[in-house]
Structure formats: structure tokens, C-alpha cells
Amino acid sequence: MGGWLEERTGLPSALRRWCERPIPGGARWSYSLGAALLALLLVQVTTGIALSLSYSPSADTAHSSVQFIMEEAFLGQFIRSLHYHGTNFTVTFLILTAVRLVIARAYRKPREIQWLVAFALGMLVLATAITGYVLPWDQYGYWGTQVRTSIMGSGPVVGPRLKTFVLGGNELGNLTLTRFYTAHALLLPALFAVLLPVYFRLAARHGVPTPKGGAEPVVPYWPFQAARDNSFALLVLAALFGVALLFPARLGEVADPQVTYPARPEWYFLWLFQTLKYFKGPLEVVGTVVIPHAVAVVVALLPFLDRGESWSGLGRRAVLGILALIVCGWASLSALALWEDLKSGHFAELALWEATPDEGWDVEGCYKQKCAKCHGRDGAGYLDSTPDFTLPEYWKGARSDVRLIKAILKGIPNENIPEDERMPAFEKELTPGQAKAMVVWKLRPFGEASEKE
Amino acid sequence: MERRNFFLSTLSLLSAGTVAAMAAAPAALHALSPLLKRAKNNHDWHDLGPVEDLTADQPLKKTIEVVRKDGWQLRRQDQAVYLIPGAGGPVAVSSICPHLGCPVSYSAESAQFECPCHKSFWGPDGKRTSGPSPRDLDPLPTKVEEGRLYCRWVTYQTGIETPVEA
Incomplete structure (x- = not known):
């Protein structure tokens, strides 16, 4: 059997060579970061395929199809949680693997091309992550993509055209979703699938780089490194499954171009969000284009900075310096962004968006006691300035829960309305969860009841 | 070691x-x-009109609107129903061919039901006359209430000899 397959494909001997390839310096757990990354990518592919079975990329159907996946499809909630948290796990292990490769000098001659291929694979992973956020068509993905593409549009020379190309027009809409979906699920994975074998081919050719401590002892990949790689990958997947079970991914309110959402980039791009604050006006392009691209170019060109044999030469020290600068810059800018958001009440604002209706609370009693005086028991309203909740037109178009939650908690300080008729703020009496319950279980049903009649 | x-x-x-x-x-x-x-058939009754208006000497075509849960949305879809004159009042049959699911139509000229896809034919009573269809046109449940005829839409499995709900 082995001989038959060998004569026709050469696979058995290729597998043997892969298993027997020498690991200079012995097996190490740190080498297993890449194996975990690969296992995570595999989960992203299978969960992505599963999600694509029930996802419909159009402005009218994207949100409801994701809702269908989460609420009705078999294992849908779990699969989406795996895919969502899997992105964070993947980016984490991508960063860890990159740092390990730099420390191990895996970029050095003759591995320059291998390093560039690895860099391209990393960029493809990031691009796939970014193009995925808009797909559920909720406020978070919509406004995040709005900001990102606007940054693109403000770029020099080709900026505006690039934005039009990416959006499939001048605004976010159906064509944006189909474009992002094609990039996320078809184009970028296809490029990745083409480049990954190239990377493995080069890795097999060059072997594992000799570590600082020297080549002894040399052990074969199988079973010494394989046991570490596979069991570490299993541990990481077990952690991902645990996180997906304990913290189910959420779906925000449907995208609403009328209601601005406090958009923030994902944690690994928070440093750019902070950088943007320091470059105003004509200098903005420095923060949005120059700095991120400069960082990428420097990382790609590391092999050409450190070319000597010595582990303590000038080039090596320059590379470690750059690595330290990038890691420290990234960490401190991200921390600053979080700190400033904490101070400015961003998280309190976010809490309004993420509020879940408070279940053990007497909505009816509160409405009778606090609201009915002006809004009426039937929700139609007594005063000229109160809205009529029973009119289906009131709920048509963009009538976001958050806008109403804000009105309840902060009041509506309209100077044109006599003071005793203005909507007062109930911030001190109600929590965001109670305000959300009021909107979902009391105010919305007014409109739904009249629509049925 | x-x-x-x-x-x-x-x-x-x-x-x-x-x-x-x-x-x-x-x-x-x-x-x-x-x-x-198991896919669930929608069990809504559809009003076809007063029974006396539906009694003719040849099959009568009626269109009903079937609401179906289709993944993430409720979809309204028009379906044709034929009312065949019978001894105890009109009998409703589905317009879906029992062979492979194409839409069947009635031709007054040739006085028969025909399926355009694979040339199956049924008489004006819905009984199979020729072609690859394995059975007669599929019956739909009906009821009469206060002089009005109602029917339910049922999707049947195609290609087998007895009608079985899909």
C-alpha cells in the first residue's frame, strides 16, 4: 500500500521527511505558538463555512439572518461565538508568534522570503478580521466600518477613489456588504490558501533556525515537537470553546445611519485610534496613513536590518530596539485610549447600548406612577409635545431603543417647551436595564398593538 | 526511550x-x-369564497397567499389551487406536479391538466391519464363554514405513488 502510493504521489516519503526533520536545540513549547495559530485558523474556516450557510449579505437581511443564526439555527449561537472569539484568539496568537519569530531571528538569511511570506499571511489574517466586523450589520460593525473607510477616503491622492472602490459606491449599503463578504469569505481566504503552502514549502526547505544556545541536542520533529505542538493546540482550542460557552457573542442593534454609535476599533487597533487624537487637520494623514504603514514596512524589512552572524551585533540590537519600541508604543497607546475613554464616560454611554432589559422589575407600576401623567395609560399622550406611541408611524424608520433610553435617562431639555411639560431626566431613579425594559416591554407594544388592529 | x-x-x-x-x-x-x-406545513385555512360561486362544470383556478417561515423571514407566496367539480361540492387539488414539482395548469381547450416540464396529463377530474407522474393530482383539505369554502395548503413529497406530506 505504502509503495503503491509512494510510486504515484511521493506523499509517504514527504510525510516521513517532515516528521524526521531535525529540531536543533531540542523541542520547545514556544515553537508551538504557530501550531496553535494554525488550529485557530482551522476553526475560523469551519465556523465561517457554517455561518455562511445561513448568512445573507444585504442591508435588509444581514442583521435578521445573524439573529436567525443566534436564536434559531442549531448550534448557531455557539458557532458564532466561536467565530467571534476565535478572531481575538487568532490575532493574539498572531502577535505572539510574530514576537517569537523576531526574538528567534527566524527572519535571517536565507529565510528572508519566508519572513515576507509570513508577513503577508499575517496581513491577510488582519484584513480578514477587519472585513468581518461589518457583516452582522449592527451598530458596532456599521460605525466602525464607517470610520475606517472615512479614514481611507481622507488619505492622499487615491484616498477618495479607494473608499468608493471599497464601499462599492459613496455610502455604506448593500454593495458594501456584498464586497466585504466576498473579501472576507472568498478572496482573502483564497489568497491565504495559496500562500500557506508556499510558507510550508519554504519552512521545510530551511528547517528550524538554530537557537541562540546552539544546535545540540538535535531531536526529530516526531514525536518530540509534535507532542508539544498538538497538545498545546488542543489546550488553546479548549480555552476558546470555554470562552465561547461562557461569553456568548452578542448582536447589537441593527445599523442605523441616523443614530451615531460611539464606535471604537478592535483592541489591536486601539493604538491607532489614540494616535489619531494627536494629529489634527492637515497632519491627520500622519496618524492615519504614515505611521501604520511605516510600522508595517519596518516589520517587513527586518531581515535586511539584521544580517550579521552575531547575536549581539548592531543589527540585532537595532531589531530588538524596534521590537521593544513597537510593543511599548502599542501597549501604552492602547492603555491611554482605554484610560481616556474611562474618564470621558465612554463606557457609561456604551452601557446604554448594551443594556439588557431588567426582568425582575415592575415596568407596569413604574409607567403608571411616573409616565402615565403625561403619556397617558394608552401611550397616546396628553400634551402637545408628547409623542403618540400608538401611531405605527412613530416606530417606522430609525427609532432606536438607545435614543429612547437616552430620552428617559437624560430627559429632553427643549427650551421651546414650557418647563413643567418637558421630559424630565430619570437618571437617578432608573438603571439603563430598567429604561431598556420600559422601551422594549411597554413603549414598543403600544405601537405593535395599534398595528394589529 | x-x-x-x-x-x-x-x-x-x-x-x-x-x-x-x-x-x-x-x-x-x-x-x-x-x-x-421536520419541515412544518402551514395549517392556515384560506378563504376561497362562497361555495355557490365556486361550483362550475370544469376546474376552476384560485390563487391563495401562503405564509411560510423561510429562514430569517416570513415569506408570502402565491399558490394556485384548482377546484374540481365533485358530487359533494368542489374538491381542491394542488397545482404542484406529483412527478418533480413543476406547476400544473388546466387547459380548457384540451379539457385536461398538463405539466409543461415532462408532459404528464390528468383528466378534468384530476385522475392521471398519461405521462411520468406516479399519481393523481394531490388533494388539499377543505371545509365549508357559513357557506364559504376554505382550503389548506399542503406540500407533498414528489416522485412516489402515494401522497405523503413533505
Whole structure:
């Protein structure tokens, strides 16, 4: 059997060579970061395929199809949680693997091309992550993509055209979703699938780089490194499954171009969000284009900075310096962004968006006691300035829960309305969860009841 | 050394197998789930009008609007129903061909039902006369209430000799 397959494909001997390839310096757990990354990518592919079975990329159907996946499809909630948290796990292990490769000098001659291929694979992973956020068509993905593409549009020379190309027009809409979906699920994975074998081919050719401590002892990949790689990958997947079970991914309110959402980039791009604050006006392009691209170019060109044999030469020290600068810059800018958001009440604002209706609370009693005086028991309203909740037109178009939650908690300080008729703020009496319950279980049903009649 | 190698090889194979299973299982079960769930026919009654208006000497075509849960949306779809004159009042039959599901129509000229796809023919009573259809046109449940005729829409499995709800 082995001989038959060998004569026709050469696979058995290729597998043997892969298993027997020498690991200079012995097996190490740190080498297993890449194996975990690969296992995570595999989960992203299978969960992505599963999600694509029930996802419909159009402005009218994207949100409801994701809702269908989460609420009705078999294992849908779990699969989406795996895919969502899997992105964070993947980016984490991508960063860890990159740092390990730099420390191990895996970029050095003759591995320059291998390093560039690895860099391209990393960029493809990031691009796939970014193009995925808009797909559920909720406020978070919509406004995040709005900001990102606007940054693109403000770029020099080709900026505006690039934005039009990416959006499939001048605004976010159906064509944006189909474009992002094609990039996320078809184009970028296809490029990745083409480049990954190239990377493995080069890795097999060059072997594992000799570590600082020297080549002894040399052990074969199988079973010494394989046991570490596979069991570490299993541990990481077990952690991902645990996180997906304990913290189910959420779906925000449907995208609403009328209601601005406090958009923030994902944690690994928070440093750019902070950088943007320091470059105003004509200098903005420095923060949005120059700095991120400069960082990428420097990382790609590391092999050409450190070319000597010595582990303590000038080039090596320059590379470690750059690595330290990038890691420290990234960490401190991200921390600053979080700190400033904490101070400015961003998280309190976010809490309004993420509020879940408070279940053990007497909505009816509160409405009778606090609201009915002006809004009426039937929700139609007594005063000229109160809205009529029973009119289906009131709920048509963009009538976001958050806008109403804000009105309840902060009041509506309209100077044109006599003071005793203005909507007062109930911030001190109600929590965001109670305000959300009021909107979902009391105010919305007014409109739904009249629509049925 | 031999025993250690055996232990590490087994650990490698078991972990790799578990990783592959963890990656594949949720997606595979999700993809196969429609097989575990029986599709439900919508049981709404559709008003076809007063019975006396529906009694003719040849089949009468009526269109009903069937509401179907279609993934993430409720879809309204028009379906044609034929009312065939019978001894005890009109009998409703589906316009879906029992062969492979094409739409059947009645031709007053040739006084027969015909399926345009594979040339199956039925008499004006809905009984099979020729062609590949394995059975007569499928009956739809009806009821009469306060002089009005109502029918239910049912989707049947195609290609078999007895009508079975899909």
C-alpha cells in the first residue's frame, strides 16, 4: 500500500521527511505558538463555512439572518461565538508568534522570503478580521466600518477613489456588504490558501533556525515537537470553546445611519485610534496613513536590518530596539485610549447600548406612577409635545431603543417647551436595564398593538 | 526511550485528532441539522369564497397567499389551487406536479391538466391519464363554514405513488 502510493504521489516519503526533520536545540513549547495559530485558523474556516450557510449579505437581511443564526439555527449561537472569539484568539496568537519569530531571528538569511511570506499571511489574517466586523450589520460593525473607510477616503491622492472602490459606491449599503463578504469569505481566504503552502514549502526547505544556545541536542520533529505542538493546540482550542460557552457573542442593534454609535476599533487597533487624537487637520494623514504603514514596512524589512552572524551585533540590537519600541508604543497607546475613554464616560454611554432589559422589575407600576401623567395609560399622550406611541408611524424608520433610553435617562431639555411639560431626566431613579425594559416591554407594544388592529 | 516515544506519539495523534474533531464537529452538526428537523406545513385555512360561486362544470383556478417561515423571514407566496367539480361540492387539488414539482395548469381547450416540464396529463377530474407522474393530482383539505369554502395548503413529497406530506 505504502509503495503503491509512494510510486504515484511521493506523499509517504514527504510525510516521513517532515516528521524526521531535525529540531536543533531540542523541542520547545514556544515553537508551538504557530501550531496553535494554525488550529485557530482551522476553526475560523469551519465556523465561517457554517455561518455562511445561513448568512445573507444585504442591508435588509444581514442583521435578521445573524439573529436567525443566534436564536434559531442549531448550534448557531455557539458557532458564532466561536467565530467571534476565535478572531481575538487568532490575532493574539498572531502577535505572539510574530514576537517569537523576531526574538528567534527566524527572519535571517536565507529565510528572508519566508519572513515576507509570513508577513503577508499575517496581513491577510488582519484584513480578514477587519472585513468581518461589518457583516452582522449592527451598530458596532456599521460605525466602525464607517470610520475606517472615512479614514481611507481622507488619505492622499487615491484616498477618495479607494473608499468608493471599497464601499462599492459613496455610502455604506448593500454593495458594501456584498464586497466585504466576498473579501472576507472568498478572496482573502483564497489568497491565504495559496500562500500557506508556499510558507510550508519554504519552512521545510530551511528547517528550524538554530537557537541562540546552539544546535545540540538535535531531536526529530516526531514525536518530540509534535507532542508539544498538538497538545498545546488542543489546550488553546479548549480555552476558546470555554470562552465561547461562557461569553456568548452578542448582536447589537441593527445599523442605523441616523443614530451615531460611539464606535471604537478592535483592541489591536486601539493604538491607532489614540494616535489619531494627536494629529489634527492637515497632519491627520500622519496618524492615519504614515505611521501604520511605516510600522508595517519596518516589520517587513527586518531581515535586511539584521544580517550579521552575531547575536549581539548592531543589527540585532537595532531589531530588538524596534521590537521593544513597537510593543511599548502599542501597549501604552492602547492603555491611554482605554484610560481616556474611562474618564470621558465612554463606557457609561456604551452601557446604554448594551443594556439588557431588567426582568425582575415592575415596568407596569413604574409607567403608571411616573409616565402615565403625561403619556397617558394608552401611550397616546396628553400634551402637545408628547409623542403618540400608538401611531405605527412613530416606530417606522430609525427609532432606536438607545435614543429612547437616552430620552428617559437624560430627559429632553427643549427650551421651546414650557418647563413643567418637558421630559424630565430619570437618571437617578432608573438603571439603563430598567429604561431598556420600559422601551422594549411597554413603549414598543403600544405601537405593535395599534398595528394589529 | 522506546516507551517515551510511544507515549509522545500517542499523545500527538490523540491531540491532533481531537483538534480536528473540535474544528469539524460544530460546523458539520449545524450543516446536517435540517435533516433532524421536520419541515412544518402551514395549517392556515384560506378563504376561497362562497361555495355557490365556486361550483362550475370544469376546474376552476384560485390563487391563495401562503405564509411560510423561510429562514430569517416570513415569506408570502402565491399558490394556485384548482377546484374540481365533485358530487359533494368542489374538491381542491394542488397545482404542484406529483412527478418533480413543476406547476400544473388546466387547459380548457384540451379539457385536461398538463405539466409543461415532462408532459404528464390528468383528466378534468384530476385522475392521471398519461405521462411520468406516479399519481393523481394531490388533494388539499377543505371545509365549508357559513357557506364559504376554505382550503389548506399542503406540500407533498414528489416522485412516489402515494401522497405523503413533505
